[in-house]
Amino acid sequence: MATQVRKRRRGFTRVTSKYQATIPQAAAEAAGIQPGDELRVEAAGDGRVILTREEDPVDALAALGEKLGIHYPPNYLEELRGGVGLCGRRCQRADREHRQGGRPTTNAPGRS
Secondary structure, eight states: OOOOOOOOOTTOOOOOTTSOOOOOHHHHHHHTOOTTOOEEEEEOSTTOEEEEEOOOHHHHHHHHHHHTTEEOOTTHHHHHHTTBTBSSHHHHHHHHHHHTTOSOEEOSTTOO
């Protein structure tokens, strides 16, 4: 006896018994959602759910820095994401780089 496969309509998804759903690729791409993004989920009435991508605070810091003319050294922001300030090798390495001059620089007029 052959197993019957149900055909899904493009742009639709099904909720599993664990209340999980897959976001169709076209919808995710149109919304700028990428694998690994964190989404806030809110109920918006009967049968409606709103998914909102949460901004990474390190990305927000980088965007603000660019507006202010601040340029971070290579891998500085990745170190922030990885737990700089917490005990461990990353913290020690970041502290050492900071002491050796590996801190944000600026090209904005009037700043040194």
